[in-house]
Amino acid sequence: MSYKTQMQAAKNGVITEQLKIVAYKEGISEESLRARVAAGAVAIPANINHKSLSPEGVGEGLRTKINVNLGVSGDCADYSKEFDKVKLSIELKAEAIMDLSNYGKTFEFRKQLIEHSPAMLGTVPIYDAIGYLEKELVNISAQDFLDVVELHARQGVDFMTIHAGINRKTISVFKESGRLMNIVSRGGSLLFAWMELTGRENPFYEYYDAVMDIFRKYDVTISLGDAMRPGAIADSTDSSQITELIELGLLTKRAWARDVQVMVEGPGHMAINEIKANMVLQKRLCHNAPFYILGPLVTDIAPGYDHITSAIGGAIAAAAGADFLCYVTPAEHLRLPDLQDVKEGIIAAKIAAHAADIAKGIPSARVIDNKMSKARREIDWEEMYKHSIDPEKARRYRESVPVENERSCSMCGKMCAVRTTNAILEGKELDL
C-alpha cells in the first residue's frame, strides 16, 4: 500500500476501497469525498486490522451517524448480555459501537467485537487502563497508558477517545472559574485525578506525538475527548469548556499534520439557545473537523427520559452541523442500560439524526418520509409498517386494539380525516 491512513491516501489523490464504499453509501462522487477526507472535514474510521468493517464516513455533507455505548464492567460483567446489545445495534443499523469495557476479560470481549462487527468500533483506552493494568491510578505510568493505546490499535479499534485537551492550561482555567457540576467526563476525571496526584502534565498531551505515531501505524482515528463537557446546563459554553475546545483545535492540526484522522467530541448538557453557537464555534476552532456529540441534553431534570432530552438537543445540533450522535438511553444518570434501554436509545438517536438530515438537506433523506406519507394517504398499513423506524412496534400498537374498519385505526375510527378526505376527492360515498 502506498499510504498509511485514509487521510494520507486522500491527500495523495488515492481513492481507497473504503472511500469507494462510503461514496456509494452516501450517493456522492468519490472525488468530492476524497477532497473532504484530505481536508479533514470527513473522517473514515477504518483500522487496517478491522477486517469485518463496513466503512462509514463522518463529517461534512454526509448522513448524520449514530454510536451505541456498551461494554463489560464491574457492576455488569455478563458477556452474553453485552453481546445481545451488539447484535441489536447491528440489526438497527447503528454505524458505530463504542466498547467502554473497564473490568474483566476486556481483551477477549474486544477481540470478539472486532471479529464480528461491521459497525466501526471505538474505545476509551483510559477506562481499560484502570481495569486491565490492575494498578492504583497513581502508579500507572505514561508508558502504561500508551501501551494500552497500542494494544487497542493493534487489535483493530477504528477510533479512540483521547482526552488530550485537559492539560495544565485547561485545569488552571477550570480551577479559577469554578463550575456547578465540575468534571462529569469519566476519562477526564481520571486524568484530572492522575495529574493532581502525580503533579505531572496529562500524558496524552505530553506524549501526543507518540500517540499519533501509533494511530498513524494502524489508521486509528483520534476522537478528541471533551473532559470539560458540561454536566449541567449551568456549566455549558463556559470558560472551561471553551478553553479545552481551543486546545482540541490545536491538537486537530497536529494530528492532521501526521495524516491522522480526527473527530472532536462535544457537549453534554446545554440549553437549546446555546446549541447553534456551539456548533459554529467547534467548526471554526477545530478547522471544520467532524463533530461527535453526546447529547446535548437540553434540561437536567429528566432522568429516565434522557433519550428524549438528548434527541431534542441532538436533532438541533445535527441540523446545525454536528456530524455524529452518541446515543443516550433512558438509563442515563441512573444505571447501566438493559437491552430495552439500548433499543430506545438507538431509536431516539436515529430519529434525531434523520430529522436533522432532512433539515440540513442531505440528498434523498426525505425519500422514505414521502413513501410513508403516500402509504398513509392510501391507508395502506403494511406499507406504513415497512417504512417505519420500528415496524414491530407500529404493528403491535395498531393491532392491539380491534377496529371496526380495516382502513382506519382506533384513534379516529370512522371519523378518520384521511378516509373522509379521500372519499370526497374520489367522489365516493361518505360512511360516517
Add this chain to the structure above:
Amino acid sequence: MSYKTQMQAAKNGVITEQLKIVAYKEGISEESLRARVAAGAVAIPANINHKSLSPEGVGEGLRTKINVNLGVSGDCADYSKEFDKVKLSIELKAEAIMDLSNYGKTFEFRKQLIEHSPAMLGTVPIYDAIGYLEKELVNISAQDFLDVVELHARQGVDFMTIHAGINRKTISVFKESGRLMNIVSRGGSLLFAWMELTGRENPFYEYYDAVMDIFRKYDVTISLGDAMRPGAIADSTDSSQITELIELGLLTKRAWARDVQVMVEGPGHMAINEIKANMVLQKRLCHNAPFYILGPLVTDIAPGYDHITSAIGGAIAAAAGADFLCYVTPAEHLRLPDLQDVKEGIIAAKIAAHAADIAKGIPSARVIDNKMSKARREIDWEEMYKHSIDPEKARRYRESVPVENERSCSMCGKMCAVRTTNAILEGKELDL
C-alpha cells in the same frame, strides 16, 4: 361584573381574579400581564361557568403550557378509563385537557370534567356534532353546529377549536396546489366534506359573528383550528397552510374586536429547518396571538415514537415563540392512547416545554435544573428524585440494579466521574 371577558376587562384596566392568579403563578406583575391580555398577546381561557378552574395564561413571556387530548369515542367508550387519564393529567400538572369525545354520553362526560378539572378545558364542537346530533353529516345545518357550540359554552368549556379558516378561498387554493397528504385535520376534513356535499360556505366562517356572540357571553377563548395542518413534511409551509393562516389572522382581529380571546392552532408535520420561520409567520400574520401547536413532528417515519418526534419539534417551536404544546403520544397514527401512552406523551411534552422555557429565558425556569445538578454533584439520590420530572421512574431505574456503593450508580460504579472529581477537589482518598 363590569366586563364580559378577560380581554374586555384588561382593555378597561380591570385586574380580574383570574389575572391575579396567573400573574402570581408566572411571577410577573399584574399590570404587564393585563397589558398583554388587552393586546391579545396572552389569553386566559376561563369560562365563567368553569368554577373548578385554576386559571393559566397562554402567550407572550409566559411559561409554555401543555394540553392533553382524551375523550370517549366509538372505539373506546370506557368512561372510567378516560377519567383515569384525566386524573393522571391533573397529577402531572398538564395545564389543559381537550375533551375530544365524539360518541355516547358526551354531555355527561363533559359535565363531570368541568366539575372536577382545575385544568382549562377545550373541545372541538364539530366532533360532538357528528356523534351527538345523530344526523347524517350532510343533514346537519349551520344552526345545528351553532347549537352544539352554545351547549359547550354554557356547560363551561374554556376554549373551543373552531375551523373557521377552511373557507371557500382556502379550499380553492388547496384544490389548485394539491398535496401529498391532503387534509389530516379531523374537524377540517368534516367541514371540507360538508362544504363539498352541500355546496355552502363553511358555517363557522359564514356565521363567525354569531359564534363570537356565544363566546363573548361565556368568555370562551376561540382556538382557531388549522384544518390545513400539514400531515407530512412534504406538505408543510405550503400555499394551503399559509392561505389558511392568513384567514386565521383576519379572524383573530374580528374576535378581538368583540373582546373574544384568541389562540391560533398550528402544525403538524414539519422539517426542523422550517419551524422557526413558521413561528415568525404566525406571530406576524396573527398579530402576536398565542400560538398553540400540535407537534411539529420533524419526520413522518416514526409511528410508535411520535412523542419524541413531537418533543423535538415542540421544543424548537416553543423556543422560537410557540406558547402552547398539544401533547402527542407514542400511539399517534396507530390507536387511541392507553394510560401509559398518555403518561409518556405528557412527560415528553413537559420536557419540550421546559427546555424551551429555559431557552427563551422564562424567569426562574433554570432554578429546578440547578437544584438537580447540585444534588448530582453531591450524589444525593433522594434530592435528585425530588427534582426529577418523574421521580418514580428515576428511583425505579436506579434501584433495579444493585450497586456496590450508595454514592454511585451501576453506570460507572467506582469510576463515577463526580465521585472521583469530588475526592480530588476535597482532598479525600481516591477509592478506584
